[in-house]
Amino acid sequence: MGSRASSLLREEDIEEIKKETGFSHSQITRLYSRFHSLDKGENGALSREDFQRIPELAINPLGDRIINAFFPEGEDQANFRGFMRTLAHFRPVEDNEKNKDLTSGEPLNSRTNKLLFAFRLYDLDRDDKISRDELLQVLRMMVGVNISDEQLGSIADRTIQEADTNGDMCISFSEFIKVLEKVDVEQKMSIRFLH
Amino acid sequence: LSLSGLLEKKRSAGISLEFKFCGFFVCESEGLTVKMKKRMKMLLLLGFCCGMVFGDQNRSDPHDQRVFPVLSINYDYVQMPFEVSLWILLASLMKLGFHLLPVLSGVVPESCLLIVVGLLVGGLIRVMGKNPPVLDSQLFFLCLLPPIILDAGYFLPIRPFTENAGTILTFAVLGTLWNVFFMGAVLYGACRLEAGRLASVDLLSCLLFGSIVSAVDPVAVLAVFEEIHINELLHILVFGESLLNDAVTVVLYHLFEEFAHAGEVTVGDVFLGVVCFFVVALGGVLVGGVYGVLAAFTSRFTSHTRVIEPLFVFLYSYMAYLSAEVFHLSGIMALIACGVVMRPYVEANISHKSYTTIKYFLKMWSSVSETLIFIFLGVSTVAGPHAWNWTFVSITIVLCLLSRVLGVVGLTYIINKYRMVKLSGKDQFIVAYGGLRGAIAFSLAFLLSSDDFPMKDMFLTAIITVIFFTVFVQGMTIRPLVDLLAVKKRKQSKCSINEEIHTQFLEHLLAGIEGVCGHYGHHHWRHKLNRFNKRYIKRCLIGGERSQEPQLISFYNKMELKQALMLLESNSSANLSAGVTAAIPRQRSRKTLNISKEREEEIRKILRGNLQKTRQRVRHTHTHTHTDTHRHTHTHTVTHTLSHTHTHTLSHRHTHTHTHTLTY
Numbered sequence: 015m016g017s018r019a020s021s022l023l024r025e026e027d028i029e030e031i032k033k034e035t036g037f038s039h040s041q042i043t044r045l046y047s048r049f050h051s052l053d054k055g056e057n058g059a060l061s062r063e064d065f066q067r068i069p070e071l072a073i074n075p076l077g078d079r080i081i082n083a084f085f086p087e088g089e090d091q092a093n094f095r096g097f098m099r100t101l102a103h104f105r106p107v108e109d110n111e112k113n114k115d116l117t118s119g120e121p122l123n124s125r126t127n128k129l130l131f132a133f134r135l136y137d138l139d140r141d142d143k144i145s146r147d148e149l150l151q152v153l154r155m156m157v158g159v160n161i162s163d164e165q166l167g168s169i170a171d172r173t174i175q176e177a178d179t180n181g182d183m184c185i186s187f188s189e190f191i192k193v194l195e196k197v198d199v200e201q202k203m204s205i206r207f208l209h
Numbered sequence: 210l211s212l213s214g215l216l217e218k219k220r221s222a223g224i225s226l227e228f229k230f231c232g233f234f235v236c237e238s239e240g241l242t243v244k245m246k247k248r249m250k251m252l253l254l255l256g257f258c259c260g261m262v263f264g265d266q267n268r269s270d271p272h273d274q275r276v277f278p279v280l281s282i283n284y285d286y287v288q289m290p291f292e293v294s295l296w297i298l299l300a301s302l303m304k305l306g307f308h309l310l311p312v313l314s315g316v317v318p319e320s321c322l323l324i325v326v327g328l329l330v331g332g333l334i335r336v337m338g339k340n341p342p343v344l345d346s347q348l349f350f351l352c353l354l355p356p357i358i359l360d361a362g363y364f365l366p367i368r369p370f371t372e373n374a375g376t377i378l379t380f381a382v383l384g385t386l387w388n389v390f391f392m393g394a395v396l397y398g399a400c401r402l403e404a405g406r407l408a409s410v411d412l413l414s415c416l417l418f419g420s421i422v423s424a425v426d427p428v429a430v431l432a433v434f435e436e437i438h439i440n441e442l443l444h445i446l447v448f449g450e451s452l453l454n455d456a457v458t459v460v461l462y463h464l465f466e467e468f469a470h471a472g473e474v475t476v477g478d479v480f481l482g483v484v485c486f487f488v489v490a491l492g493g494v495l496v497g498g499v500y501g502v503l504a505a506f507t508s509r510f511t512s513h514t515r516v517i518e519p520l521f522v523f524l525y526s527y528m529a530y531l532s533a534e535v536f537h538l539s540g541i542m543a544l545i546a547c548g549v550v551m552r553p554y555v556e557a558n559i560s561h562k563s564y565t566t567i568k569y570f571l572k573m574w575s576s577v578s579e580t581l582i583f584i585f586l587g588v589s590t591v592a593g594p595h596a597w598n599w600t601f602v603s604i605t606i607v608l609c610l611l612s613r614v615l616g617v618v619g620l621t622y623i624i625n626k627y628r629m630v631k632l633s634g635k636d637q638f639i640v641a642y643g644g645l646r647g648a649i650a651f652s653l654a655f656l657l658s659s660d661d662f663p664m665k666d667m668f669l670t671a672i673i674t675v676i677f678f679t680v681f682v683q684g685m686t687i688r689p690l691v692d693l694l695a696v697k698k699r700k701q702s703k704c705s706i707n708e709e710i711h712t713q714f715l716e717h718l719l720a721g722i723e724g725v726c727g728h729y730g731h732h733h734w735r736h737k738l739n740r741f742n743k744r745y746i747k748r749c750l751i752g753g754e755r756s757q758e759p760q761l762i763s764f765y766n767k768m769e770l771k772q773a774l775m776l777l778e779s780n781s782s783a784n785l786s787a788g789v790t791a792a793i794p795r796q797r798s799r800k801t802l803n804i805s806k807e808r809e810e811e812i813r814k815i816l817r818g819n820l821q822k823t824r825q826r827v828r829h830t831h832t833h834t835h836t837d838t839h840r841h842t843h844t845h846t847v848t849h850t851l852s853h854t855h856t857h858t859l860s861h862r863h864t865h866t867h868t869h870t871l872t873y
Contacts, residue, residue: 045726048726048727051727052725065725068724069724070720070721070723070724070725070733070736071721071724071725073740074717074720074721074724074736075717076714076717076721080718080721080722084725101722101725101726104719106629106630132711132714132715132718135714135718136714152710152714153710153761156710156713156714156717156759156761157759157761157762158759160759161759161762165762169706169710169761169762169765172706172765173706173707173710176705176706176707177707193705193708193711194707194708194711196700196708197708197711197712198630199715200629200630201372201629201630202712202715202716202719203715203718203719204629205719205722205723205726205728205730205732206627206629206730207726207728
């Protein structure tokens with residue numbers, strides 16, 4: 015399985031992905047074999063059904079949203095590049111990366127980009143604001159069915175009240191960053207990808 | 210004739226009693242102000258006179274006319290509790306005294322001052338001619354240590370602890386093992402070289418000494434780190450290490466003691482020692498876990514007897530500690546496991562008042578224990594016996610520092626390969642420098658039998674010196690060093706519903722991503738544990754409706770309750786309007802209206818009226834929290850709109866008030 019997988023992935027592709035995402039060679043090949051094992055249709059891209067077959071996502075309250083994050087705007091297929099690009103957000107932040115020149119743009123796993131990824135999961139309509147309804151939807155997913163709408167509504171109101179500094183009754187990205195400044199996002203949003 | 214004869218006979222008896230009285234009065238007066246000292250002296254004189262006139266019951270001459278004793282003294286009856294209470298009172302008054310002198314408490318950590326007081330008291334008792342009491346090991350391990358450990362374990366911050374569990378365990382187990390063997394070996398070498406008086410110290414004794422002195426002490430770490438407010442990561446690293454290394458210390462201590470007894474060490478014995486370590490550590494945790502589950506289960510049924518709820522928490526924890534000690538398992542780990550296991554379930558079951566009681570009782574007991582421990586350390590130093598040996602003591606101190614630094618640096622190099630957030634040089638320095646020794650080392654040394662270890666006195670002296678060195682030198686200098694190195698301090702975090710929601714969101718997200726990668730990491734297992742917890746355990750251990758309540762909701766409830774209480778407290782002050790504005794959570798400066806004086810008075814009157822109703826409402830919140838969810842929702846709308854009452858304009862407030870009276 016492994017050898018067949020790596021033969022489908024060309025060296026140039028690996029180099030490009032490495033440059034774009036910062037993963038190491040062995041990490042990319044390992045993730046490619048995972049990609050391949052998920053791809054039941056064997057057409058080189060993942061569909062939504064492939065993701066829904068993963069048991070951990072099925073029981074996860076945010077499963078649907080996570081799956082959506084892997085698919086670019088409007089598309090139904092996720093190729094390996096897109097898959098790696100999404101996963102790159104979860105790479106641990108390394109100290110030596112801070113010294114890299116900023117002409118290449120911020121790396122995908124910087125703190126801001128991690129927070130932007132999380133923000134986009136809340137903000138479905140992509141208007142750069144988390145409205146009360148969007149927040150309510152997420153709360154409902156996390157909390158389950160036993161809690162009344164009124165109670166959730168008051169929690170949502172309280173949340174917005176705490177975060178909102180410019181009074182528009184929505185949480186913008188900068189307010190989102192500010193609220194999470196005390197949380198150690200670098201550690202909380204990182205997965206140790208085995209070498 | 211009879212009266213003067215009586216006086217003569219009674220005088221000798223009365224004075225010996227008065228002496229005892231004097232001794233303690235003088236001891237106590239050491240820390241009091243001048244005014245109180247004068248009062249004490251007056252009472253003393255009065256006591257003297259009474260003693261001379263009336264005298265001792267027991268020594269009364271049967272042939273004399275029995276005069277009915279209007280006032281008599283019988284000190285033996287109350288001696289034991291009286292002395293204990295007097296010591297505790299002394300300790301508490303000392304603590305009070307320090308905080309009245311801000312100059313001193315800013316520079317010197319409390320533990321140092323307490324040891325100095327202990328030294329003074331010990332010296333005073335010695336001057337009086339009596340032998341000062343030594344820190345009895347049984348008293349220490351059974352009465353003074355458990356409250357501190359329970360307080361630490363019950364309020365242990367779980368998230369940082371589990372996130373850094375690997376690092377903490379590495380430091381606790383491997384770090385302590387390295388310290389013990391390095392110190393033991395080098396000390397043995399030094400003793401061999403020195404010869405002379407140190408020639409009798411064999412390898413086993415050195416290793417035993419190493420095992421006693423290497424363990425970082427939780428009491429000392431707590432006492433010093435409490436005041437310097439460093440960031441959570443470093444705090445949990447050093448503190449967690451001090452708690453978990455108890456298992457290693459217990460095993461090594463008993464191991465070397467047994468070997469010293471037996472004389473012969475075989476490979477089989479070493480292997481058994483390793484097995485013993487796992488048994489001690491895991492057994493302790495198991496015992497603690499079992500008692501924790503029992504406590505949680507008991508608390509499920511206490512809804513009718515709220516008054517004794519705190520008692521169950523304390524008793525089950527103490528029983529866990531004692532049960533572990535029976536089997537020579539690690540009592541500290543049992544206590545911590547018990548506290549950690551029972552806390553989420555007990556807190557869901559008990560009333561708010563019981564929660565407050567538990568919190569403050571634990572804090573009070575641990576504070577008193579800590580104070581007493583340090584004072585007794587000072588007193589025991591004066592008590593002796595001492596056998597000073599320059600070489601031994603100086604080598605011990607140097608080795609302690611050296612082995613700690615080497616151990617931390619070496620282990621961090623290995624650990625950083627597996628950590629996501631690496632430990633920097635500054636972090637390593639603080640971890641190494643925060644390795645304080647304390648009273649546990651002293652008590653363990655005190656327990657050694659003098660027959661097996663003729664150099665016990667030398668060990669005791671060396672240990673006391675090390676403790677003094679770490680507490681005084683390291684304790685005093687760590688605060689300026691922290692400032693100098695600009696180590697990140699603890700962020701004063703107000704509990705924020707945003708942080709809670711987003712942190713849970715991120716946890717779900719990461720668990721999902723780990724699922725996608727096929728990577729069974731930290732988040733995956735935590736997610737699985739949470740689901741198991743929710744589905745099976747919570748149903749058993751939490752009574753009534755609360756078992757279905759998601760964590761987010763209980764967090765929100767607690768926050769709202771806290772805020773409502775804060776609102777009450779701030780409004781009980783004299784200036785009502787100032788209190789109201791202070792309680793507003795957000796600075797709604799852009800909503801300030803320009804209103805006339807009469808309107809302002811009107812507003813103030815309405816606010817005052819509302820607050821009276823609020824008090825009743827919040828009281829209702831207390832009683833209603835535990836009834837069915839139907840009422841629960843009502844309580845929420847009440848407190849929620851409460852915070853809004855202060856931000857909206859007058860007209861809104863009216864409508865809101867009316868809807869509330871209706872729902873009631």
